[in-house]
Amino acid sequence: MTLRIATRQVTREDYLHMLAEQGIQGHATPFSQTGIQLEQPVSVDDLPQFHEGWASVQDEAAQLAAQLLAPRDGERILDACAAPGGKTVALLEACGDIELLSLDADAARHARTVEYLNRCHVHAQVKTGDAGDPMNWWDGRPFDAILLDAPCSATGVLRRHPDIRFLRRQEDIQALAQLQARLLDALWPTLRPGGRLLYATCSVLKAENDHVIEAFCHRSHARVRVPELDSGVASAWGRQLLPQLNGHDGFYYALLEKPVQG
Ligand SMILES: C[S@@+](CC[C@H](N)C(=O)[O-])C[C@H]1O[C@@H](n2cnc3c(N)ncnc32)[C@H](O)[C@@H]1O
Structure with missing residues (x-):
């Protein structure tokens, strides 16, 4: 714990x-x-x-999201897959003076985000919507930073949820990778030039991590900043944290920067 x-x-x-x-x-x-x-x-x-x-x-690997996105005073930030709010609240605890939009597609799950915000006495704008369809929830003002804690196979937290081993099917992984790519493509235009997007999953599968980011970088010309941490394995695209004996869960982080147009 x-x-x-x-x-x-x-x-x-x-x-x-x-x-x-x-x-x-x-x-x-x-x-x-x-x-x-x-x-x-x-x-x-x-x-x-x-x-x-x-x-x-909150698991230690999950806590690193706020540390790696490093919100700064005055920034406008989107937490795109936010429920039940663990990282939303962590971002607000890391920097109180940010304007945070906390979005999730699942209204019932997102109700827990509101309870979490209230318990911790921090404030965010909470909306229900499909992160892959910004026309339905975005007011057109660009974000300085985005956290995409994407839906995934959860293979990094098998030790906590052993049923995942029985519930997941091979074909699920391809469908999840397609969803992750769709969310990245849809959210990228909402980020300001020079802004940063932190992609996170609790998966240990390259198909949902490095392969998704590599393909996205080729489509978008995003710049990669490999997260600097003393845990896990770095690649050209991100950092894979592996489940640790008596330590943190398996997690993946990729930090992308949007080039400033000349
Ligand atoms: C890994 S969980 C998020 C955990 C959360 N960030 C936290 O730290 O407490 C992934 C979330 O993505 C949401 N989700 C799935 N598809 C979505 C979509 N198209 N748009 C927005 N949220 C979505 C799920 O409802 C789920 O709450």
């Missing part, structure tokens, strides 16, 4: 002390600057100030 600490509310060190006072042991995660890994899982009701939003449950 890994926690993300709202470090604008409390430092990670102070929260570790608060946990210790409750008899809960944990240590700072090595890659995420906001993470604490607990020695034993506990009920969230036993976590200090949980209902005030000081801590949230």
Whole structure:
């Protein structure tokens, strides 16, 4: 069980002390600057100030999305596949002064994003819509940065959801890769020149990761910035994080920059 600490509310060190006072042991995660890994899982009701939003449950690899997109004051940001809101809230915790649109196609799932925002006392504009069809939700003002945490096979989190092994079919992967490509193509025009898009999946399959990004870069002339991290394996397109024994889930990140037209 890994926690993300709202470090604008409390430092990670102070929260570790608060946990210790409750008899809960944990240590700072090595890659995420906001993470604490607990020695034993506990009920969230036993976590200090949980209902005030000081801590949230989120895997360390997932926490890296906010760190890698690195939102800055005044930026307009889109979280394109946002529900149930883990990365939406993490982006707002990383930088309070951003204008964030949190979008998801699944209204019921996205209702949990609203609850999450309320618990953590942060604000985003929440919309339900197909990220692949911006005409239905975009007001035409370009985004400075986009997070596309794309629907995927979830093969990086098999250890948490072993049923995935039985539910996924070979043909699903091709369909997911097509959906991921469609979302990238649709979102790219909504990004301002010079803006950045962070593509993320919790998949360990090249078909959903490097191959999707490589093909997109050839179509779009996007520039690749391989995320700098001490975990995982870097390629020419992105970084594949592998599931770690006693550590984070499998995840993939690719950071793309839109060239400024001359
Ligand atoms: C990996 S989950 C997102 C997890 C979320 N970012 C978080 O950190 O809590 C992928 C999400 O994509 C959404 N989704 C699938 N197809 C979509 C589409 N065409 N447009 C927008 N959202 C979509 C799903 O409803 C699901 O919530």
